[in-house]
Amino acid sequence: MxxxxxxxxxxxxxxxxxxxxxxxxxxxxxxxxxxxxxxxxxxxxxxxxxxxxxxxxxxxxxxxxxxxxxxxPKLRIGSLEEGELTLQAGETVRFVLDGARGGKQAIPLPHPEIFVAAYPGQNLLIDDGRVRLSLEKPGDGDMIARVIVGGTIRDQKGVNVPGALLDIYxxxxxxxxxxxxxxxxxxxxxxxxxxxxxxxxxxxxxxxxxxxxxxxxxxxxxxxxxxxxxxxxxxxxxxxxxxxxxxxxxxxxxxxxxxxxxxxxxxxxxxxxxxxxxxxxxxxxxxxxxxxxxxxxxxxxxxxxxxxxxxxxxxxxxxxxxxxxxxxxxxxxxxRLYRSLIRAAQVDEEITPPHAVAAAGADLAATIEAKAIIGFTASGTTAARISRKRPPIPVLALTPDDIVARRMCLLWGVHSVVASDPSGHEEITRIAAVAAQREGYVRSGDLAVVVFGLPFGQIGATNNVRVAVC
Structure with missing residues (x-):
């Protein structure tokens, strides 16, 4: 898969x-x-x-x-008298905070935070911007606005207030x-x-x-x-x-x-x-x-x-x-232009040992033309650091945690597998090689670069790179 x-x-x-x-x-x-x-x-x-x-x-x-x-929090207008209103460019309408069903002079807008943040000239967009208005006279419980771009609005259509910092969570x-x-x-x-x-x-x-x-x-x-x-x-x-x-x-x-x-x-x-x-x-x-x-x-x-x-x-x-x-x-x-564009967008390395080690592993794998980069990771961070380099070589992330493996399904280039952590140095190559062969990344005798941290299972401790012959 x-x-x-x-x-x-x-x-x-x-x-x-x-x-x-x-x-x-x-x-x-x-x-x-x-x-x-x-x-x-x-x-x-x-x-x-x-x-x-x-x-x-x-x-x-x-x-x-x-x-x-x-x-x-979804900002929406309330219910309208006929279920909809057609607004013409140039006309003025009134928005009210309290109201059950309204017309052009009492369009319900049941969001006090909008009334608090509104100012003259503030844009008010309805239905994903299909209808645009400009506020002429803000107020505590009602506001007068002029229609800039007209159209038909219906009950419960969404409202956007661009640039306004609304007091909502x-x-x-x-x-x-x-x-x-x-x-x-x-x-x-x-x-x-x-x-x-x-x-x-x-x-x-x-x-x-x-x-x-x-x-x-x-x-x-x-x-x-x-x-x-x-x-x-x-x-x-x-x-x-x-x-x-x-x-x-x-x-x-x-x-x-x-x-x-x-x-x-x-x-x-x-x-x-x-x-x-x-x-x-x-x-x-x-x-x-x-x-x-x-x-x-x-x-x-x-x-x-x-x-x-x-x-x-x-x-x-x-x-x-x-x-x-x-x-x-x-x-x-x-x-043919993809790799050059990805390299052109390469970001500077973060100056920390874990990032440097992960980056070195990705570069080493490319240099020796390894078939895969294999990262042991407890939290997914090691895999994310390798992915950050956007290497041309597949990244196989091994983790003992099902949840971490699922989260890594969002990471660029990372194929995650649930596997046990090595109990010691001698198991590193064996577990990595077995997983990489099982997942179809390497064959017997292929080179792979293994990135891991010691002690095993410690989050954020990416500090080792090893070349493995599978």
Whole structure:
């Protein structure tokens, strides 16, 4: 079940893919980690999908990651008198904090934090920016706004307030309940929506502890302003381009994506590029050429993983979408310019012995044309440090911990296997060689580079490199 590519695929589960046979098809097509989107579906739906994923894991005999994506605070307008309103460019409308069902002079907006943060000239975007307004007269309980770009709005459509630091926490009561449920299931990653500042991650970390990795979803300008600290406090990043592309000018999203991928690579933390990557495959069996180029761009940039959302959750061609993404990744990574672009984006080494040892192992393997780099890791950190180098040689990560093995399903180029730690020096080469041969990376007599830390099992103690003849 080893993949013939480095970048990973995250597939979202939904009504189209909740059953075991459907999930098996996604896995065989190339999905490495499955996303449970708690903005949709019931807990029973997610539990059934999780049980099926773990059954697949036992069937295939390899780790499969599960990412729980929390809904977060959703800003929405309330109910409208006729269920919808058509706003014309140039006209003025009124938003009210309190109101059951309203018209143009009493559009319900039940979010006091928006009224507090609003200022004259503030943009207000409805329905993913399809309708745009400018606030002319903010107030405590009502606001007057002028329509800049008109259109029809409907009940409960989403609202974005670009550039405003809203006094809201990313963990709602629903999120807290869902988080407890997800951790009881045993999810491997938890994605936190609507992160604005580093402190937003602290509460989530306190609730999660070490039970799962923490993914910060980057979808606001404020998060970009504090990105270095957010990366330090998280275990991975998701470039959530849907809301981010509404909150900042669309033309700025590609550059920001490149910056975020580079920053995560420098920190040796995985980064997922998400949203509308093969969106036309929700209804069509093939993507547009622009979508194929979009996926390829993320791969050329060095992203650890790319994600499918509606394509696999409720699309008509879920397995085909995964297979297409797999094909695009493999074709991109085999292109003659790929290695030169990856090398050009090489980040400076972190000046610590563990990072230097892992980097030396990756360089040594390339120099001697080893067939594999084998890393013993207790927490996944050694594998992440090797992956950071983006070596052209496969990385086989051996860990005694099932949870760590599943989390490494997000790491670029890493194939994770559950294996016992060596009891001494004499077992290092034997365990590494047996695992590498079993997984199909080496044959008898091939060279492999083994990276490990002494004493075994101590987190962060990457301090040894060994050349092994398998």
């Amino acid at each position: 080893r993949r013939s590519r480095h970048a990973k695929i995250v597939a979202t589960i939904g009504p189209a893919t909740v059953e075991l046979d459907q999930l098996r098809a996604l896995d065989l097509a190339g999905a490495d980690t499955f996303r449970l989107n708690f903005s949709h579906g019931t807990k029973d739906d997610h539990a059934r999908a999780f049980t099926a994923i773990r059954a697949l894991e036992r069937e295939f005999g390899r780790p499969i990651g599960v990412l729980q994506d929390l809904q977060g 990313p963990l709602t009561k629903k999120d807290r309940d869902d988080l407890v449920f997800g951790l009881e299931l045993g999810v491997d990653w938890v994605a936190l929506s609507f992160v604005q500042k580093p402190s937003d991650l602290i509460e989530a970390r306190a609730l999660i502890g070490e039970a799962a990795g923490l993914v910060a979803k980057i979808e606001t300008p404020m998060a970009l302003d504090h990105i270095d600290d957010i990366i330090k406090l998280s275990d991975a990043l998701m470039v959530a381009r849907g809301d981010l592309g509404v909150e900042i000018p669309p033309e700025n999203v590609p550059g920001r994506q490149k910056e975020l991928i580079r920053a995560c690579r420098m920190a040796a933390k995985p980064v997922i590029v998400a949203t509308q990557m093969l969106d036309s495959m929700v209804a069509a069996p093939t993507p547009t050429r622009a979508e194929a180029s979009d996926v390829a761009t993320a791969i050329y940039d060095g992203a650890d993983a790319v994600m499918l959302s509606a394509e696999t959750a409720n699309g008509a061609y879920p397995a085909e979408a995964v297979a297409m993404m797999d094909r695009i990744i493999r074709s991109t990574e085999q292109h």
